[in-house]
Each structure stands twice: as C-alpha cells, then as structure tokens.
Amino acid sequence: MSATLSFSAARVGYSGRAVLSDVTFDVRPGEFVGLVGPNGAGKSTLLRSVTGAAEKLGGSISVLGADVERMAPRQRARLVAVVPQNPPIAFAFSARAFVEMGRHPWLGRFQDLGPDDDAVVSDVMELTDTARLAAERVDTLSGGDLQRLTVAQALAQQPRLLLLDEPISHLDLNHRLQVLDLVRSRAEEGIAVLAVFHDLDLAARYADRVAVVADARASEPLPPPQALDAGVLDRVFGVRAVVRTDPVTGAVAITPVARRADIDIPRRGRIGMVCGSGAGAGLMRRLALAGVGLHVGALNRGDVDRAVAEALGVDHLDLPPFGEVDEAAERAVRAAYSSADACVVCATPFGRANLGNLRAATEAGRPLVLIGDMGPERDYAGGEATRLWERATDAGALRVHSDDDAFEALRSLLDDEGTPGD
Amino acid sequence: MHATATSATRRRLTLVGLAVTLVAVVIAGIAFGAVPVSVADILGAIQRALGGAERSAADALIVDLRLPRVLLAGLVGASLALAGVLYQALFKNPLADPYILGVSSGAGLGATLALVAVGTAYAGRAFGVPAGAFTGALLTIALVVRLASRGGRVEPTSLLLAGVAISYTLAAVTSFIMVVFRSSMASVVFWMMGGLTSASWEYVGVVGGMLALGALVPLLYARELDIMLLGDERAGQLGVNVERFKLVVLASASLVVAGAVSVSGLIGFVGLMTPHMTRLVLGPDHRLLVPASALAGAIVMVAADLVARIVLAPVEIPVGIVTAVLGGPFFVWLLVRGERR
Structure with a gap:
C-alpha cells in the first residue's frame, strides 16, 4: 500500500536555515509513528513542514502522493489535520462552535453546516469526552479541556493524516490515555498518525514505530524496542536508563535513572x-x-x-x-x-x-x-x-x-x- | 443557547432589533433640526417625491437636505464600523480601527490630492475623490503593516504605534497641501474635521455602492473571520488561505474606509467603539457581528450627527468632534482594562 505521508531527502527549517536535513521515511495508512528527541531537536519543525508553517528547503514532502507545497490550504486541510502543541488562544466561542471550525475545509463559501456536519461534530465531541462542554465558552475552560476540544476540532476535519504535536501535555492521566486510545483507534481505521511525544513510555506503548530526532537528523522509524534501547537513550538524551518490557502493558518501559553528566x-x-x-x-x-x-x-x-x-x-x-x-x-x-x-x-x-x-x-x-x-x-x-x-x-x-x-x-x-x- | 436553532433565532432577533432602532434614529434625525418637522410631514414628502411631484420648499428640506444627510451619516457609520470589525479580526487587536491605524488619514490625503488634481468639478468630486481615497487607504495600510511586521508577524503594539505615527505624518502632509492650495481648499478644511454638511444624493449613491461592495467580503468570509481569531498558523491548518484572506479583507476594509472618508473626512472612534460594544454583547461570531456592527455603527453615527446639528443650533459642529468626545474616553477605558487583565 502506498504511503499516506512521505518525506524524501527533506530539508526543513525556518528563514532559509535548515533545522533537519535528509529526512526520509514514510507513514503508511493505519500506522502510528512516534517522534521523540530532546527539546529543540526539530520534532515540531518536522510536523510543521507538512502544513507549510515551517519551510521545506529541499527534497520532497508529499501526502497521498501529492506534493504538499502545491496543495491549496483547503485541499490540504481535508487530508491533514493538526493538533498543535499549545491550544490556540481562545475567544468567546462556544465549545461546539470551536469544534465546528474543523468542518471549514468541507464547506462551500455559501454553505452552512448541514445535518451530516452536525453529526460529525457531535460524534467527535462524544469521542473526546467534550460533548458536555458544548455550550461552555472556550475562554473559560481549562487547558486540558481546550486540548481535547482541539483534538475534536482536528478529528472533525475527517483527515487521512493526523499530526499531533505533544497532544497530551495539558491532560491528566485518565485523559492522556483516553486521547491516545482514541488516536490509536482512528489509526486502526486507516488514518496515518505522526505524533511528537515527550513521554517515551507512551511513545513506546502507542506507536507502531518510533523515529528519533536528534543532531539535525530524523532516524528511520523502528519498532519501539529497537528505536528506544539504552544505547539510543544514552547517546540522544544523555541519560542512563533501564529499558525493559513492562509486565503489565507488555510495552517497552523506560526508567531513566540518572543523567550521564551526574554519574x-x-x-x-x-x-x-x-x-x-x-x-x-x-x-x-x-x-x-x-x-x-x-x-x-x-x-x-x-x-x-x-x-x-x-x-x-x-x-x-x-x-x-x-x-x-x-x-x-x-x-x-x-x-x-x-x-x-x-x-x-x-x-x-x-x-x-x-x-x-x-x-x-x-x-x-x-x-x-x-x-x-x-x-x-x-x-x-x-x-x-x-x-x-x-x-x-x-x-x-x-x-x-x-x-x-x-x-x-x-x-x-x-x-x-x-x-x-x- | 447551545442548540443551533436557538442561536439562529437570537441572531435574527438581534438584527431586527437593531434595524428597528436604526429606523427610529433615522426618523429622529430627519425630524429634528433648525426647523422641526413632523413624522407625517416626512412620510408625506417621501411619498410625494417617489410619486415624482414638484417639490415644495418644505418637501425639499426633507427630501433633498435632511434625508440624504441622515442616510449618508448612516452609511458612513456603517462603513467605519465594518472596517473596524475587519481590522480587529485581522490583527486580533481590539484597539485596531481605521482612524488609529492611519487608514483614514491615508484616505484623507489621497482624497485631498485627488481634489487638487481634478478640482471641484462634479465628476471629479463624485468619483475621483473616492478613487484617490481608496488608493491612499490601501497604500497606508500596506505601509503600516510593513512597519509593524517582525519576521512575518505583526506585533500588536507596533501596529498601533506605526498607525498613529503614520496618521500624524499624513495629516500634516494634508494640512500642508491645504495651505498651499488654500484658495480652493476652504471647504476641505471643514470636511477634513469630519462633517456631513456636503451631503447629497450623489454621495449617498457613491458611499452606498462602496459599502455594498465592501460588505460582500465579510459576509462571505464570516467563517474565516472567526477562524482567523485562532491565529494565522491554526487558520491555515483548518484550511484558510491566510495570505489571500488578508489581502481580500484589507482591500475591502480600505474600500469602505475610502467611501466614508471621501464624503465625511476624518471621523474617529466609530470604527473602534461599535464593533467592541457589539462583540461584548453578542460574542465573536462574525456572521452576527458583521451585520450587527454595521447597523450599530449607522445608529451611532446618525445619533452623533443629530447631536452635532442641534447642540449649538443653528450653528453646526463637525460630527467628528462628537464622536471624539465619546470615543476618546472609551479608548482609554479599553487600554486600562487591557492592562488589568
């Protein structure tokens, strides 16, 4: 099956300066790929390059075979949805109106939301546990609620590719798992997912493959046990860690024990x-x-x-x-x-x-x-x-x-x- | 309030309420003045005029003087408020309005230059001046945005500073031109202070036409205006063509400002106050905010013009003075409130 998202020798950055070079990997339909790496390594830059918010300086980035640079924003928004790191500054919209904005790429200029759109919006709000907030004003909600609403907004786009930039930073433990389970289940329905993780355990647990972003490169995504071995953690994060298989979740579990510099x-x-x-x-x-x-x-x-x-x-x-x-x-x-x-x-x-x-x-x-x-x-x-x-x-x-x-x-x-x- | 049906009803009720208020204010604006006339006189005069009858002096006062003046006031107010809504949404800055951004001054300079170039001939006055004003407005907003941009982002504070600075500079240039061409510019002085004394049906047509054109965009782009409040990057992710949107919105805002300025000179704060009050009451949904602000702007302007005509009657004061007296303190209140947050 052909790739949903494809980086080929991509060089990405800002104002003509490359942050990452020679990025080459694919995310296939139904696949959940995690991006990990130290702060400032360029994980977000890589995500942002797909929607044109970071510059592509060389190589190619394509979604479903089409060059993302040549796509009109509206066309792109039907294929690619983003959950940004920080929820946008909210104005006094109702939570439902906020999620409805996710339907924008599907609506004509003279068209208002129809019954189908309403059904999609209700559905994603149910799934993200935000339906009960529908009438609340978003500028009165907590960061966690707003983050889940942003996830709902992105899902309302009904994308083929979901880009998540540390989508759970403001969430409590329960909602973290809920949002990631939701994304996981969407992946199983055929959506491709590329997600930045700070929590390595969650990356290992939810991603099919993990790419490590460090030193201006992104590694080829590998299954978590190979991508996140103790050697990588030592080299990339400068941390001595114990990597074992968690007996409960069955996923790779990483216990960082000490900073290399300290020991x-x-x-x-x-x-x-x-x-x-x-x-x-x-x-x-x-x-x-x-x-x-x-x-x-x-x-x-x-x-x-x-x-x-x-x-x-x-x-x-x-x-x-x-x-x-x-x-x-x-x-x-x-x-x-x-x-x-x-x-x-x-x-x-x-x-x-x-x-x-x-x-x-x-x-x-x-x-x-x-x-x-x-x-x-x-x-x-x-x-x-x-x-x-x-x-x-x-x-x-x-x-x-x-x-x-x-x-x-x-x-x-x-x-x-x-x-x-x- | 959550169901779509309820908000649609609320929207309709709000707009009907504003429209009724506007009609009431317009009737009051026609009725009061140096010579008061009754509502029956007004309706009769309009009826006779529509019937094409020869006008009596009393009818002419209503149909050829008061009515176009009040309508023009309404159109100017609606134009300025509409421009305010657009600038505030585009720059995500509650203090943005055509006067503070320098667009009004730019339009004023463009109009003055056009007036010098084409003279006071009828065709020039009716079309050359608005065209000059539109050009001036577009060039000014382009310059102000450029001055306020830092690495692709428009800094809110720089935007206001650049706007005010450009506004003063262009106003000075306009004054200089007036002094140089003072023989032909006597009327311009009063016009630039913000007045509606030269109202006529031609102006109503020109300003009305520019407003209709300029209002098309925000009505068609209402959803984009909402989404733009989430920031440029997020709007792009949600499918808004951000660059094109900005161009289109700036052009239409400049168009309506040019229309207003070319007939009424510099009238401040209407574009600031009315969108703000409307947003406070109705929330940020632009499908409601755009028409409601335009109606509210018309109401404020007709009322302000009425005050300008009767407060020192029979002497008339420029309506810009009335709006500034109301708007200055309002602006300070916004600034203070913003700092407390």
Missing part, C-alpha cells in the same frame, strides 16, 4: 560484588550506572538483588531458588572476581547456601572492601563467615560502614588501578 567517574573498571537479599541493590545500581563493569556472584532466582542485576544487565551466575553455591559455581565466581579490579562484600547475611560467594571473594586475590560488621546476626554458617571475614581483615581488607563509603573506596581503588606503572 561519570574517571575510569570505568570492573568490580566483583558479593551481595544477596537486597543488601547490594543500592551500590550495584550506582556502580552500574556509573559505567563500572560488575559481577555480582551466584544469586538465587527470586532474590531481590538478582532482580536488580537482571534489570541493570549486570553479570551474575544463576542459581535455582534455595539452591546452594556448590563447588563448580564457586569456581566460576572466583574466576570472575579474580579478573576484577577490586571486590566488595555487601552487608548480606551468610548461610551455608551462599558462603561460596564470600569465600570466592576472599580468595580472589584482589583488593577487598568489606561493608559493616560480621557477627552472629549475619553469620548463619556456624562461624565460618566470621572466620573468613577475620582472615580477610588480617590480610588488609578495607572495612567501611556504609554504601557511600564503599563507593568512595572502590572509586579510589579504581583510580589507583588505572594509574600507569602501578
């Missing part, structure tokens, strides 16, 4: 970590987001720290629920710890099942940081954990009492390790 440390090394029972989650997160390579030992499925390791993509050895760190596992963990720049033991309690991790760390031969004190309240291995602890302390392990101190200690260890000739 960079001088050198990214590798740390072996002994953790479990949630004692290591905090430190693991900080180190992982700082770009430090980690191995967190053998962990049981169902363990909190293992879930965190999974989400952060941190190396670990899988154990079945209630399984023990047997000799083979211990060997593997020791090998991993041995290749680290340093090891750290979190404030995890130890029993027979996980003692192997602790032993591996103490025998790895790397600088060791121990968090907290060891005593009967942590040692459920009949004194074996305490013995290992004391031996490590005697061998020069560093003792700290908080995650913060441990982080600083590891950071300086990594610095030392990185010094040439050390």
Whole structure:
C-alpha cells in the first residue's frame, strides 16, 4: 500500500536555515509513528513542514502522493489535520462552535453546516469526552479541556493524516490515555498518525514505530524496542536508563535513572560484588550506572538483588531458588572476581547456601572492601563467615560502614588501578 | 443557547432589533433640526417625491437636505464600523480601527490630492475623490503593516504605534497641501474635521455602492473571520488561505474606509467603539457581528450627527468632534482594562 505521508531527502527549517536535513521515511495508512528527541531537536519543525508553517528547503514532502507545497490550504486541510502543541488562544466561542471550525475545509463559501456536519461534530465531541462542554465558552475552560476540544476540532476535519504535536501535555492521566486510545483507534481505521511525544513510555506503548530526532537528523522509524534501547537513550538524551518490557502493558518501559553528566567517574573498571537479599541493590545500581563493569556472584532466582542485576544487565551466575553455591559455581565466581579490579562484600547475611560467594571473594586475590560488621546476626554458617571475614581483615581488607563509603573506596581503588606503572 | 436553532433565532432577533432602532434614529434625525418637522410631514414628502411631484420648499428640506444627510451619516457609520470589525479580526487587536491605524488619514490625503488634481468639478468630486481615497487607504495600510511586521508577524503594539505615527505624518502632509492650495481648499478644511454638511444624493449613491461592495467580503468570509481569531498558523491548518484572506479583507476594509472618508473626512472612534460594544454583547461570531456592527455603527453615527446639528443650533459642529468626545474616553477605558487583565 502506498504511503499516506512521505518525506524524501527533506530539508526543513525556518528563514532559509535548515533545522533537519535528509529526512526520509514514510507513514503508511493505519500506522502510528512516534517522534521523540530532546527539546529543540526539530520534532515540531518536522510536523510543521507538512502544513507549510515551517519551510521545506529541499527534497520532497508529499501526502497521498501529492506534493504538499502545491496543495491549496483547503485541499490540504481535508487530508491533514493538526493538533498543535499549545491550544490556540481562545475567544468567546462556544465549545461546539470551536469544534465546528474543523468542518471549514468541507464547506462551500455559501454553505452552512448541514445535518451530516452536525453529526460529525457531535460524534467527535462524544469521542473526546467534550460533548458536555458544548455550550461552555472556550475562554473559560481549562487547558486540558481546550486540548481535547482541539483534538475534536482536528478529528472533525475527517483527515487521512493526523499530526499531533505533544497532544497530551495539558491532560491528566485518565485523559492522556483516553486521547491516545482514541488516536490509536482512528489509526486502526486507516488514518496515518505522526505524533511528537515527550513521554517515551507512551511513545513506546502507542506507536507502531518510533523515529528519533536528534543532531539535525530524523532516524528511520523502528519498532519501539529497537528505536528506544539504552544505547539510543544514552547517546540522544544523555541519560542512563533501564529499558525493559513492562509486565503489565507488555510495552517497552523506560526508567531513566540518572543523567550521564551526574554519574561519570574517571575510569570505568570492573568490580566483583558479593551481595544477596537486597543488601547490594543500592551500590550495584550506582556502580552500574556509573559505567563500572560488575559481577555480582551466584544469586538465587527470586532474590531481590538478582532482580536488580537482571534489570541493570549486570553479570551474575544463576542459581535455582534455595539452591546452594556448590563447588563448580564457586569456581566460576572466583574466576570472575579474580579478573576484577577490586571486590566488595555487601552487608548480606551468610548461610551455608551462599558462603561460596564470600569465600570466592576472599580468595580472589584482589583488593577487598568489606561493608559493616560480621557477627552472629549475619553469620548463619556456624562461624565460618566470621572466620573468613577475620582472615580477610588480617590480610588488609578495607572495612567501611556504609554504601557511600564503599563507593568512595572502590572509586579510589579504581583510580589507583588505572594509574600507569602501578 | 447551545442548540443551533436557538442561536439562529437570537441572531435574527438581534438584527431586527437593531434595524428597528436604526429606523427610529433615522426618523429622529430627519425630524429634528433648525426647523422641526413632523413624522407625517416626512412620510408625506417621501411619498410625494417617489410619486415624482414638484417639490415644495418644505418637501425639499426633507427630501433633498435632511434625508440624504441622515442616510449618508448612516452609511458612513456603517462603513467605519465594518472596517473596524475587519481590522480587529485581522490583527486580533481590539484597539485596531481605521482612524488609529492611519487608514483614514491615508484616505484623507489621497482624497485631498485627488481634489487638487481634478478640482471641484462634479465628476471629479463624485468619483475621483473616492478613487484617490481608496488608493491612499490601501497604500497606508500596506505601509503600516510593513512597519509593524517582525519576521512575518505583526506585533500588536507596533501596529498601533506605526498607525498613529503614520496618521500624524499624513495629516500634516494634508494640512500642508491645504495651505498651499488654500484658495480652493476652504471647504476641505471643514470636511477634513469630519462633517456631513456636503451631503447629497450623489454621495449617498457613491458611499452606498462602496459599502455594498465592501460588505460582500465579510459576509462571505464570516467563517474565516472567526477562524482567523485562532491565529494565522491554526487558520491555515483548518484550511484558510491566510495570505489571500488578508489581502481580500484589507482591500475591502480600505474600500469602505475610502467611501466614508471621501464624503465625511476624518471621523474617529466609530470604527473602534461599535464593533467592541457589539462583540461584548453578542460574542465573536462574525456572521452576527458583521451585520450587527454595521447597523450599530449607522445608529451611532446618525445619533452623533443629530447631536452635532442641534447642540449649538443653528450653528453646526463637525460630527467628528462628537464622536471624539465619546470615543476618546472609551479608548482609554479599553487600554486600562487591557492592562488589568
């Protein structure tokens, strides 16, 4: 099927200056394409170029095969409807009269709204949950109501292509989903949709494909999991994020965890970590987001720290629920710890099942940081954990009492390790 | 008020009400004056004139003096109000009107130049002057819009400043021409102050014709006028050919202003006040606002002219003085209200 909207080597901008170059992609009938990217990257400019509000400086932009530049505004408005970022400044029109303006491209100069037009207007107001506002004056309504009325106005145009510029910025949670569900259902009826999103989760959830606009380019739209992987988020938004599949919605869910600028440390090394029972989650997160390579030992499925390791993509050895760190596992963990720049033991309690991790760390031969004190309240291995602890302390392990101190200690260890000739 | 049927009824009632008021004011305008006449005299005189009978002196006073004068006042008022509606919608600026934008001065200068060129001969006076006024009005609005544009956008404040500045400059040029050609310009001085003393049936025809032409556009473009209030970009998205719309509207506004100015000189504030009051009462729907403003403008102008004729009777004051006395404070009130918002 041919494309509804087609950019081909398009260069768009203002006053002769290009904001985006070499934009080439199609939006097909029934397809919902999302545009994401940092502020000021040119997402709105790209949308506005379709209706001539931004200049096309090269290439071509066509709707249903026709060059948009050659279309009369009226002809274009029958095919393309826009929901702008900010609802227009409203005058004292009634909400219904405001939505009726969407019928303008379909009415002749001597023609008034007919029964068919009235039916369309009633329908879109019903769908956008604005029918009850019909008699209200738009200049007395809230931003959210006005935004939904603007969506209704655009739908009243009965377009083949719907351009949405962050259409939900003023909406509450319920209405966000309502408007996007509505747009989604229109797409399923065959309308092509190109929408700017600031909320990446919603983009991933509603769009079939997502194009990333950054550095004066728009990427080829890809399905959300590929378009919005952690690498793209790091590169485009400068954000360390965890990207996983949301178990409830089934869509890609993005959890931005920290700004890159806030977390960079001088050198990214590798740390072996002994953790479990949630004692290591905090430190693991900080180190992982700082770009430090980690191995967190053998962990049981169902363990909190293992879930965190999974989400952060941190190396670990899988154990079945209630399984023990047997000799083979211990060997593997020791090998991993041995290749680290340093090891750290979190404030995890130890029993027979996980003692192997602790032993591996103490025998790895790397600088060791121990968090907290060891005593009967942590040692459920009949004194074996305490013995290992004391031996490590005697061998020069560093003792700290908080995650913060441990982080600083590891950071300086990594610095030392990185010094040439050390 | 939400059902379409109700608003259509309301619209009809409003217009009928305004039309009835206008008829009443017109009758009052004919009846009062240095020599009062009765309603029966008026109706009889009109009847006799339509019948083609020889006119008595009393009938001539009504048919050849008062009636064209009152009708001309109404047409001028309607023209100025119509232009005000158009400028206010186009510039989304409640303070825009032909006087403040300098269009009236531009039309005045054009008319004066035409008068100097063609003299006071009948044909020149009836057609050359309106043509000159139209040219002057068009050139002026083009210049003012250009001066007020910043990167394709017309700044509301710059628009008013440019309008007032151009208005004064053109008025000064007009005065200079009057001084240079003072022998033939004695009547022009009074005309430029805003007066209807030279009313005649020919003028009624010229101004009426220009108003009819100029009113066609806003009636046909009423929906576009509404949509333009949402801003140029949004109007374009909704299918309005914004550039063509602006040209057409500016041309028709200039046409009606030229018609008004070429017979009555510079009359301020009618184009500002009446659309405003009408909008306050009736809302922004231009299908109602355009005809209602024109009717209201006619009412205000006929009433103002009546006041101008009788307040110092038998001496007549220029009607522009009456409208300015009413309109100046109104303008200040708008400014103050705008700042409080």
